[in-house]
Amino acid sequence: MSRAVAIVGRPNVGKSRLFNRLVGRRVSIVHDQAGITRDVVSHEVADGAYTLLDTGGIGLVGGESTAELTAASERQVEFAIAASDLIVFVIDGLDGVTALDARIGQMLRRSKKDVLLVVNKADFDDDKVDLAEAYRMGLGEPCRVSAEHGRGEADLREAILERLGPAPETDTGDDKTAEDPLCVCFIGRPNVGKSSLGNRLLKSDRLIVSATPGTTRDAVELPFKFKTRNGKLVDFKLIDTAGIKAQTKLASPVEYFSRLRSLDAIQRADVIFMVVDAFDGITQQDKAIAGEAVKENKPIIVVVNKWDLVLESFKRDDPSTQLYKNERDYREKYERALFERLFFTAGSPVVFVSAQTDFEIDRMLNYAAKMNRLLDTKMSTSRLNALLEQLIQKTPPPAIANRRFKIYYATQTGNRPFRVRIFCNREERLPDSYRRYLESGIVKEFDLGGCPIVFHLVGKERHKDRGGHGPLKPKRADAPDEPEWGGFGDDFDTLED
Numbered sequence: 001m002s003r004a005v006a007i008v009g010r011p012n013v014g015k016s017r018l019f020n021r022l023v024g025r026r027v028s029i030v031h032d033q034a035g036i037t038r039d040v041v042s043h044e045v046a047d048g049a050y051t052l053l054d055t056g057g058i059g060l061v062g063g064e065s066t067a068e069l070t071a072a073s074e075r076q077v078e079f080a081i082a083a084s085d086l087i088v089f090v091i092d093g094l095d096g097v098t099a100l101d102a103r104i105g106q107m108l109r110r111s112k113k114d115v116l117l118v119v120n121k122a123d124f125d126d127d128k129v130d131l132a133e134a135y136r137m138g139l140g141e142p143c144r145v146s147a148e149h150g151r152g153e154a155d156l157r158e159a160i161l162e163r164l165g166p167a168p169e170t171d172t173g174d175d176k177t178a179e180d181p182l183c184v185c186f187i188g189r190p191n192v193g194k195s196s197l198g199n200r201l202l203k204s205d206r207l208i209v210s211a212t213p214g215t216t217r218d219a220v221e222l223p224f225k226f227k228t229r230n231g232k233l234v235d236f237k238l239i240d241t242a243g244i245k246a247q248t249k250l251a252s253p254v255e256y257f258s259r260l261r262s263l264d265a266i267q268r269a270d271v272i273f274m275v276v277d278a279f280d281g282i283t284q285q286d287k288a289i290a291g292e293a294v295k296e297n298k299p300i301i302v303v304v305n306k307w308d309l310v311l312e313s314f315k316r317d318d319p320s321t322q323l324y325k326n327e328r329d330y331r332e333k334y335e336r337a338l339f340e341r342l343f344f345t346a347g348s349p350v351v352f353v354s355a356q357t358d359f360e361i362d363r364m365l366n367y368a369a370k371m372n373r374l375l376d377t378k379m380s381t382s383r384l385n386a387l388l389e390q391l392i393q394k395t396p397p398p399a400i401a402n403r404r405f406k407i408y409y410a411t412q413t414g415n416r417p418f419r420v421r422i423f424c425n426r427e428e429r430l431p432d433s434y435r436r437y438l439e440s441g442i443v444k445e446f447d448l449g450g451c452p453i454v455f456h457l458v459g460k461e462r463h464k465d466r467g468g469h470g471p472l473k474p475k476r477a478d479a480p481d482e483p484e485w486g487g488f489g490d491d492f493d494t495l496e497d
Helices: 015-023 067-083 099-110 131-135 153-164 194-202 253-268 284-295 307-315 327-341 361-374 381-394 432-445
Strands: 004-008 041-045 050-054 086-092 114-120 182-188 220-227 233-240 271-277 300-305 350-352 407-414 418-424 453-459 462-465 468-472
Touching: 004 015, 004 067, 015 041, 015 050, 015 086, 015 153, 041 220, 050 153, 086 099, 086 153, 114 131, 114 153, 182 194, 182 253, 182 284, 182 361, 194 220, 194 233, 194 271, 194 300, 194 361, 220 361, 233 361, 253 284, 271 284, 271 361, 284 300, 300 327, 300 361, 307 327, 327 350, 350 361, 381 407, 381 432, 432 453
Parallel strands: 004 050, 004 086, 086 114, 182 233, 182 271, 271 300, 300 350, 418 453
Antiparallel strands: 041 050, 220 233, 407 418, 462 468
16 A cells, blocks of 8 residues: 555544545544444545555454454554555543553564654643643654644644655556446345355455444445456445445434445445345345445346355255255346345346355456446437337336326437436326336346336427427427437327227
8 A cells, every 4th residue: 555644543432523524525534432442444535645544443442342353443453554555543632641552652663663642622721621631642743633623634744645655656658548448336134144245355364354234334445456367457446335324224223324334335346245144035125225336327247145155055955945946046036136126226147155165256346447438438329219119019008197107219328327208199108117117128239137217208299288288399400419210119199999
């Protein structure tokens, strides 16, 4: 990791608030409860001048955190310290230097790393903060700040850049253009194995894994590279999110902010990995979570995790799998049930994987790379219109108020997601079920499995006549963006008595 700065300290001294202050936006969750941050959260600062790392508290005890989670969080801190060029050691200016602060200071001195001591919560007059104790720690001149109110922020930024030195020059030649990394995001219920899958992709234990639901709180972004089947090296950025709970089941502000971070990660991702449990099947919460990705018009790959447990069940003739002929029968019926519940993810690839055994993990990324290429597809206008005509002739739209939806013309207007402008008689006559039917037809025809299609409907103008709405009146033939020919399904426009 190039030019990395790690923020460390004991719990609840304001590390995450300081991290957000330096980053310039709310990335890490901030709460008065100690031990909120567990994984290492990273973000670029000052136009890429350095990478800032937010870490969990060292010496976390009590509360809801188990000994295993405490140990795992501290291992993440050790990783951040080892990977960093500069350590920002934060202490609480109102509490003074505690025994735990002194012990952490000794550990940092032994690390031989460059350490910048920061006295946080200096919100009041100078006599409220005793800097004498901070000087006695032997870490040089402390920097006094208020992460909450921004006091001392400019001095701290200047001190960090001075310690790091000038940024290395980068090649900005016009003949070399770097592609943006492909951003993938894991979403799903708590404890379906998102962090375990993330560690498999990263080939390291960068994400904390625990059987305790809700272990992940922040949305953690991590870059990595992957070589596809055709030998191309692709830059990826992985976002591991907290399990998304229903709003009615949020038990604390921490869970509320975790949910917000997860929803924000969906918006920033290029491709979504929707993770479900191989044994639990598709729950109502899975359906709701997939709906969040659909609302953002994101391409979805369905990842069925814990497939190793299914294979083991067949080997030992477990009662839970006796209803199925074999593993293939289980897979086919699972996939059928999946699309019956998640019907709005038209043509999404389904990958059966195991984070525990590394089964089919690479296939996930190959699908993501393929889907990323598909998102740039250009659909032929003539082929698109011929397809829509066939779909309407095969299955006419339902009647609404004794009238049917009719398409005059359609054309692709954008990508990522695919946008299709449809000129029609009345946009309100297109029911959601028929919209999905047309979307599925386009996805199948152009081989866009899992990619969203967004329709922009342009209806005919309605003209008022004596205080009421008159009949539909077509535009002039020379009007802009208006087709001059009839439409699909003219015979179905009006129902016969």
